[in-house]
Amino acid sequence: MEDEQIVTSSTSQNSFNGSSSDRTNKALIAVIVVLLIFLVGGGAYFLGTKQSGNSTSVTPTPTTSLQTLNDIVTQQPLAQPTSTPSVTAKPTTKTTPTPTSTPSVKSKTITSTASLDGFRSNNNGGNAGVDIRAGRNMYLVSRGFVSFDLNDIPSGSTITEASLRLYQIKTIGSPYSVGGKLMVDDMNYGTTLENDDYSTSAITSNLVSLTANTTVEWKDAIVTEAVKKDLAExxxxxxxxxxxxxxxxxxxxxxxxxxxxxxxxxEGSGNLPQLVVKYY
Structure with missing residues (x-):
C-alpha cells in the first residue's frame, strides 16, 4: 500500500512541471509575434512615407511677360461709349370738359285767395271776409285758414323752395303762453271755406311751426315738400x-x-299773405 502512494505522487509532480513549461513557450511565441507585427508595420510605414516624399513635385507658375500684356492691350481696343439718343416728350392734349349749364331759378310770389282765407271755430262760427286768426276764449276755439292758387307755376317745373309768409298784425291776451307754438297743417279744403273745415282731416298735420312769439312782423315757414306734393298729385x-x-x-x-x-x-296793413315759390 505504501509503494502505490509514492508512485502516484511522482506522477503528479511530473505533470505539473510539464504544464509550466508549456505556458512559458506560449508566452515567448506571443512576444515574438508581436515584435514581428511591429517590424512589418514600421517598415511598411517607412517605405510609404519615402515614396510619397519622392513623388511630390512643385509645378512652376507660368509668368506673363510685360511684352505679352502690351500685345493684348494693343490687339483689343477699348470700347467707345455710344451716345443715347434723346427723346423729346410730346405735349399732351388736355380735354376741357364742357361746362354744364346751371338752370336759372325763378321766384314767384303768390297772394292768397280772399274768399278762401279767414277762420273757423268749433262752435260752427267763422268768417272768410276779415282777418286770419287762431286762439281761444271762454266760449270757443278758432283756427285760421289760407289758400294759394298754384296755376301760375309752369307745368313740369322743379320746385327748389316754397315759403309761407303771414304778417302777424296783433295779439290779444296771451295766446303763445296758453297755446304754445302756432302750427301749420297741410290741407285740401277745396273751392270753399266751410264750418266743417275746422275739423277736416289734414294731408299732413303739424307740418311746420309758424311762430311762437307776439312780435308784429312777417312770420315765415318752409313748406317746400307740401307744395311739391300738391303739384305731383x-x-x-x-x-x-x-x-x-x-x-x-x-x-x-x-x-x-x-x-x-x-x-x-x-287790418289795413297791406301785408297780404304770400306763398313764395322758387323753381326752374
Missing part, C-alpha cells in the same frame, strides 16, 4: 290751417288770439 291750390299746439276753451270773453292780415286787408 294734381292739386291746383296750396292750402293751410293754423292752430295752436294746445287747444282748449278758457280765459275770458276777449280770449287769447293771434291775428294775421288776410287777402281782404281787413
Amino acid at each position: 294734381g292739386r291746383t291750390r296750396a292750402q293751410y290751417r293754423l292752430h295752436f299746439e294746445t287747444e282748449a276753451k278758457g280765459g275770458d270773453s276777449a280770449g287769447d288770439f293771434a291775428y294775421f292780415e288776410s287777402a281782404d286787408n281787413s
Whole structure:
C-alpha cells in the first residue's frame, strides 16, 4: 500500500512541471509575434512615407511677360461709349370738359285767395271776409285758414323752395303762453271755406311751426315738400290751417288770439299773405 502512494505522487509532480513549461513557450511565441507585427508595420510605414516624399513635385507658375500684356492691350481696343439718343416728350392734349349749364331759378310770389282765407271755430262760427286768426276764449276755439292758387307755376317745373309768409298784425291776451307754438297743417279744403273745415282731416298735420312769439312782423315757414306734393298729385291750390299746439276753451270773453292780415286787408296793413315759390 505504501509503494502505490509514492508512485502516484511522482506522477503528479511530473505533470505539473510539464504544464509550466508549456505556458512559458506560449508566452515567448506571443512576444515574438508581436515584435514581428511591429517590424512589418514600421517598415511598411517607412517605405510609404519615402515614396510619397519622392513623388511630390512643385509645378512652376507660368509668368506673363510685360511684352505679352502690351500685345493684348494693343490687339483689343477699348470700347467707345455710344451716345443715347434723346427723346423729346410730346405735349399732351388736355380735354376741357364742357361746362354744364346751371338752370336759372325763378321766384314767384303768390297772394292768397280772399274768399278762401279767414277762420273757423268749433262752435260752427267763422268768417272768410276779415282777418286770419287762431286762439281761444271762454266760449270757443278758432283756427285760421289760407289758400294759394298754384296755376301760375309752369307745368313740369322743379320746385327748389316754397315759403309761407303771414304778417302777424296783433295779439290779444296771451295766446303763445296758453297755446304754445302756432302750427301749420297741410290741407285740401277745396273751392270753399266751410264750418266743417275746422275739423277736416289734414294731408299732413303739424307740418311746420309758424311762430311762437307776439312780435308784429312777417312770420315765415318752409313748406317746400307740401307744395311739391300738391303739384305731383294734381292739386291746383296750396292750402293751410293754423292752430295752436294746445287747444282748449278758457280765459275770458276777449280770449287769447293771434291775428294775421288776410287777402281782404281787413287790418289795413297791406301785408297780404304770400306763398313764395322758387323753381326752374
